[in-house]
Amino acid sequence: MDTKYKILELLKLQSNYMSGEEIGEKFNISRSAVWKNILKLKNEGYIIESITNKGYFLTKTNDVLNPHEIQYELTTKAFGKKFEFFKETDSTNNELKRVAQSKIEEGFLAVAEKQTNGKGRFGNTWTYSNNDNLAFSVLLTPPLSPNDIKTLTLLAGLSVCKALHNLEIDAYLKWPNDIILNGKKIGGILTEISCEIERINYVIVGIGININTKKFDFELENKATSLFIETGKNFKRKVILNYILNEFEQSYYKFIKNNSFVEFKADYEKLCLNIGKHVKSKIKNSVIEGIATGISDEGELIVEDKNNNKTILLSGEVSVRLTDGSYI
Ligand code: BTN
Numbered sequence: 649m650d651t652k653y654k655i656l657e658l659l660k661l662q663s664n665y666m667s668g669e670e671i672g673e674k675f676n677i678s679r680s681a682v683w684k685n686i687l688k689l690k691n692e693g694y695i696i697e698s699i700t701n702k703g704y705f706l707t708k709t710n711d712v713l714n715p716h717e718i719q720y721e722l723t724t725k726a727f728g729k730k731f732e733f734f735k736e737t738d739s740t741n742n743e744l745k746r747v748a749q750s751k752i753e754e755g756f757l758a759v760a761e762k763q764t765n766g767k768g769r770f771g772n773t774w775t776y777s778n779n780d781n782l783a784f785s786v787l788l789t790p791p792l793s794p795n796d797i798k799t800l801t802l803l804a805g806l807s808v809c810k811a812l813h814n815l816e817i818d819a820y821l822k823w824p825n826d827i828i829l830n831g832k833k834i835g836g837i838l839t840e841i842s843c844e845i846e847r848i849n850y851v852i853v854g855i856g857i858n859i860n861t862k863k864f865d866f867e868l869e870n871k872a873t874s875l876f877i878e879t880g881k882n883f884k885r886k887v888i889l890n891y892i893l894n895e896f897e898q899s900y901y902k903f904i905k906n907n908s909f910v911e912f913k914a915d916y917e918k919l920c921l922n923i924g925k926h927v928k929s930k931i932k933n934s935v936i937e938g939i940a941t942g943i944s945d946e947g948e949l950i951v952e953d954k955n956n957n958k959t960i961l962l963s964g965e966v967s968v969r970l971t972d973g974s975y976i
Pocket of ligand 1: 738763765768769772784825854
């Protein structure tokens with residue numbers, strides 16, 4: 649491990665200032681070498697306070713995302729065992745498409761601090777510019793038919809919600825791919841696939857979560873939110889990344905083993921905001937309207953209109969009517 653990171657990990661364990669001399673003794677380096685390494689860490693964004701005669705103190709609120717922090721934090725078995733980190737990229741989904749041109753490795757992870765051309769569903773953009781959110785994608789090679797892939801989006805959404813529940817955040821799902829907190833969107837999933845008629849080459853599951861954003865632009869502020877806005881607290885992105893990847897990895901391997909969504913259905917329905925609510929969805933030129941009564945065994949949304957006709961929605965944009973009459 650690079651000496652600066654050895655110093656960093658040592659400082660993380662301290663609840664008080666540690667002197668340059670003490671640090672230097674641990675690693676057999678001079679005080680000025682310690683100081684140079686501290687400067688390097690500060691340049692990477694770590695907030696380290698220094699007081700003459702007392703030494704150095706790493707503030708506990710650091711939310712630095714870099715390859716060292718990711719590698720140190722991840723406790724997954726396969727997802728993210730190999731990863732690339734980008735200070736800036738167009739889109740982590742695009743990065744994985746580029747990776748897949750030379751090597752398709754199950755669980756390969758791309759994480760970006762900034763996305764300049766991030767993609768949402770239906771051609772929407774999902775750009776992050778402030779180093780305070782999570783944008784990442786996982787490359788997968790499930791032994792499934794292309795038809796079963798939409799279920800992966802649901803599993804990813806469920807994993808995000810469960811991960812946030814670990815932090816006591818009451819996140820819900822809006823079928824198929826929105827993560828909702830207090831009636832506003834906090835995250836979304838974009839699944840892309842490369843396949844032949846019956847065979848999948850690879851799937852990319854891209855996840856974006858608004859973590860420490862302090863304020864959204866006027867056009868977004870009624871629809872989008874962040875963990876910070878809802879709780880007033882700053883979160884460590886690496887911790888959330890690790891929770892999500894662990895949840896997703898577990899459910900992904902269960903899912904491909906049995907090739908069935910059934911064991912996840914009850915959990916999904918419990919968290920799915922659509923269920924029992926009036927929903928609207930545009931399909932080509934018509935609008936399907938009714939009450940969402942459940943999720944099918946294949947992960948589709950079942951909608952019943954006022955004449956008790958059932959429609960099974962495979963995918964698409966679905967608005968949900970809230971108690972105040974507004975739609976999300
Ligand atoms: C949506 O809700 O419309 C889906 C948003 C998905 C955004 C994520 S951020 C990481 C990954 N890279 C992308 O370009 N998009 C996804």
